Ligand SMILES: Nc1ncnc2c1ncn2[C@@H]1O[C@H](COP(=O)(O)OP(=O)(O)OP(=O)(O)O)[C@@H](O)[C@H]1O
Ligand SMILES: O=P(O)(O)OC[C@H]1O[C@H](OP(=O)(O)OP(=O)(O)O)[C@H](O)[C@@H]1O
């Protein structure tokens with residue numbers, strides 16, 4: 279039986295969350311820290327540990343079948359590679375920044391300027407779309423230092439918290455794209471491997487939905503149950519079970535984790551007591 283070859287970043291910002299998602303979908307891999315390749319013990323999958331920047335080419339050539347990779351790298355290098363699933367971690371954006379002291383009025387201010395970047399294709403197509411021509415300096419790391427050492431007038435790099443820009447006296451002036459880790463697929467995938475990938479994708483979706491949601495349990499007097507149900511829509515409808523104490527019930531439901539703090543006061547005002555909120559490991563709808 280053939281195995282699906284999945285690439286993950288060998289080391290760096292994506293590695294830990296990539297390995298965690300594989301573990302959460304039930305794929306056990308012997309610790310591969312010093313390995314370049316490891317087989318899963320319980321699933322037809324081989325994991326390849328590679329540099330993020332090299333992965334789009336491996337996908338294109340069919341050397342690997344799928345990969346967990348930063349979407350920004352795929353856009354920079356991977357034209358035509360399909361994203362099967364957004365994974366919700368390593369969120370960042372690719373931006374153009376200039377020194378704080380510059381009175382930046384708009385993209386026309388970049389005309390004829392020197393821009394340092396590790397994302398030349400991304401910047402080039404953004405500038406072309408805006409009819410701007412500039413000189414790109416391609417550097418592979420510490421891009422934000424470039425204006426301070428006189429190498430460039432502007433930079434284009436990844437921004438997340440913004441603290442690297444702040445430390446280097448730069449300000450964000452153009453946001454080119456938003457990125458997060460994604461599950462990307464080789465265009466050369468055959469049917470047999472597609473079937474393995476479908477299983478993996480289904481499991482990933484269950485894990486991601488679970489991460490987005492919380493299981494909530496509470497007790498309330500029976501006459502308040504309808505008001506509480508109106509606040510807690512749940513997956514289908516909430517479960518209501520009688521408590522041993524006469525006139526009281528327990529309500530169980532699932533809510534989006536971001537909505538919990540918004541509804542908690544309403545629940546209390548409607549007589550809810552003993553509210554428990556629990557993580558959900560997996561959710562299959
Ligand atoms: N500060 C950040 N916050 C959130 N996500 C980030 C941040 N920096 C990078 N990323 C995301 O993580 C990916 C990997 O970044 P990292 O710096 O670990 O590796 P790299 O140097 O780009 O790649 P390689 O594996 O080729 O050395 C990036 O492509 C981007 O998608
Ligand atoms: O907005 P922030 O939260 O400060 O994050 C942005 C920084 O993070 C990344 O660098 P990284 O730390 O990965 O170093 P690298 O350049 O060596 O990859 C990116 O290249 C930026 O420099």
Ligand SMILES: [Mg+2]
Nearest residue numbers: 290291419436
């Ligand atoms: Mg980095």
